[in-house]
Amino acid sequence: MYSLFLRLALLSVIAVPAIANAMPLRICADPDNLPFSNRAEQGFDNRIGILIAHKLGREPEFVWARSRRGFMREQFNKGACDLLMGVPEGLRAVATSRPYYRSSYVFVARKRDELHIARFDDPHLEGRRIGLQILEEDYAPPSLPLIRNGHAAQLVGFDTFGARSADIVHAVADRRVGVAVVWGPLAGYVAARDHLPVTLTAVSPQVDSSGVPFTYDIAIAVHKKDNALRNAINHAIDQSDAQIRAILARYHIPITADEKEAR
């Protein structure tokens, strides 16, 4: 990683004289987590990160780190990188930029079943196996209303990471589960990439009665005291709105309108 860092730093000096004096912008990213990022820089957060870096007149330098348990303390807070893509706005212990997209958990169902489930009290959930992502050692937030509505015994956990992250969407298509609730960007990307006969319906309402949200504003994290970089990133996001939306559309990321705007 350090040798790569040096190589890129040298390259930027030699090949990009316009930004020869700028340090590379180091972006922490997961090496194997499409559609967000991968080592081949094929994820939408790779693309948006590169876009933002260039807007700032700096060369992007990806620092590959699996952002799982211990990542924040072992990597980010120790200064392994300057920024981190794809965090919920307001995440503690870091400073977050203005959001660059807003998405939600979605119900994934087979097209032929014509279920159109959007709510956790939908009677069509009765008796169906319900796929859910696993985050750390727990199910994703939609487990809360599902359990409250008496569906605890129907839940089936799926990996959120790496090569098997797409499995939860395929499981709906293959009838291994009747329906699944999945974070929108993953569901939208997998369904389109693999041409799966499924429908995606945003979870409604956007916030659970317990206060747990199912819709999140997604931002870029910088170190807590790095106000200058945050301000610059905010400006770059403002300027790049159309390009960011185009990138997200290419990955079929479901975008949720802000409730206030929607009204």
Add this chain to the structure above:
Amino acid sequence: MKTVKMLSRQKLPSQFTCWVGALVCAIAVAGCKHQTQSVQESAGAGGGIHPYGAMLEADDGQWVRATKDYANTRYSTLDQINSNNVASLKVAWTFDTGTKHGLEAAPIVANNTMYIATPWPNRMFALDLTKPGGPLKWSYDPNPSRSAKGEACCDWVNRGAVFSDGKVFFNTLDDYTVALDANTGRQLWKTRLGDIANGETITMAPMVVRNKVYVGVSGGEFGVRGWLTALNTTDGSIAWKAYSTGPDKDVLIGDRFKPFYDGDKGTDLGVKSWPPDAWRIGGGTVWGFLAYDPSSNLIYYGTANPGPWNPEVRPGLNKWTAGVFARDADTGQAVWFYQMSPHDLYDWDGINENILLNLPWQGSTRKVLVRADRNGYMYLIDRTNGQVLSATPYVYITTSTGVDLKTGELKHVLDKAPKTGQEVRNVCPPAPGAKDWQPSSFSPKTGLVYVPHQNLCMDVQTGEANYIAGTPYVGASERYYAGPGGNEGELMAWDPIAGKKVWTVPDKFPIWSGTVATAGDLVFYGTLDGWFRAADARTGKTLWQFKTGSGIVGQPITYRGPDGKQYVAILSGVGGWPGAIVNSNLDTRDDTAANGWGIAMHDLKSATQAGGTLYVFSLP
């Protein structure tokens, strides 16, 4: 494994923050009669010293496995260093392991050599005890995967190696068991047992009985299905593998399985006591110490908590997690099982050690196992059949009102069960339990069990936004604080026959090191802020202490060197679950840092530094 705990690392809304944990705890109890009625006070003092009547395994002056003997007594017959002369104990030599993560291993002494297993990157050092200063004889580097670090819940620890028949065996965080030639360090075989992509890691110290080495899995508890496996020591091939959940054939439950309690009888309970398919990711990892009884040829070990952490998503008793298995050492077939925490609500791993003793009980001698469980009860279990003879509180408990000896069931206090969207306060013991993995010892001279443990409570509540690699979510958060008395840790001498404490030594921090008892009437242990101590085995009085360079979370040992002198050794290197506050330089202003240890560890960063040094002591 503590494994872990699940609760994420967010901070609570500040209006709920209780900075003065013990005070809040006291108010909560005083202010609510209902809670007061359901509190179990720990057993008071009043136990006595009764020299042990039965035999222990012969002691050859070495320390070939972490637990010293098969019965897990961690007792040494050496008495050159004793309560009369320990005050003059001095450092004989040291060795820098080059690591800065929690050193939980017991140094292994055999073959005139000391073997040190380090945390990731899991190097093995062999030090020559025949020469002054213990120079390096050889070292071995398994080159483990970097990504394993991200999977381990609670620091990148390793609990040590085991020596048998000219070989040294140890495990790597990325799921290999390695056998080395003890003289040369040459790799004899290396077997892959798990997949870090599944969240599986291995941290435990393996144990050998005859020609089998036993290894269990740790890891992020969700998505991991626990197992214990036996490998043939000759070639590393797998003899058998026993899962902690699933159908009987996977759990190695067959004709020999005769559990004591009705709740454990039936077919495929490892499937039926779960929601559909949930057993496939149901936890029950195996990362504690094994015990072995040669007279019955049974091995004993505990299984960790069920996954996922949120108990509301796994209705049922979640067999065979959070319990103790007795299995045939050769075939792995289960003989009995007892579940300390059925449908665990608090992340209470059942992996704590089992000490095998033969004790007088109501007029006859019973073969028992003694275990200080996470749930706060000291169990005396008949190790031939799994019957609980007694279960006595040894800490302050608000989460249960006792153990029903007719059914074996833990009697939960429903008010203290975590609930989605609610804050539950004054939960005692908290997620790390009344005692975590740190092993106890037993002295036949006093008949006492020396238990290093916590005195903690917690508040639990749903938190705010968090994320994993692009996927946002909201989890719950926990905050730990000292229980009654204000001390977070305690060394306790326990009379297992009377079921009472004989003495206690409070400590500011949880005592996260193991203990060793010796025929010199001494108990050695270490503290999180780095003191290595010798306590009088009869009174607990500190007779000697030495401040090491870092916090101590390891397992002390003592041995007779080639020169005939007695030595005491300990690894000093803070870490593990609470110690990660120091070695990862976490922000203790974030109360939920290191999964809830933030508050309880506020002062630890100023009290010690990360380090990784072996200290060996002897008389001048």
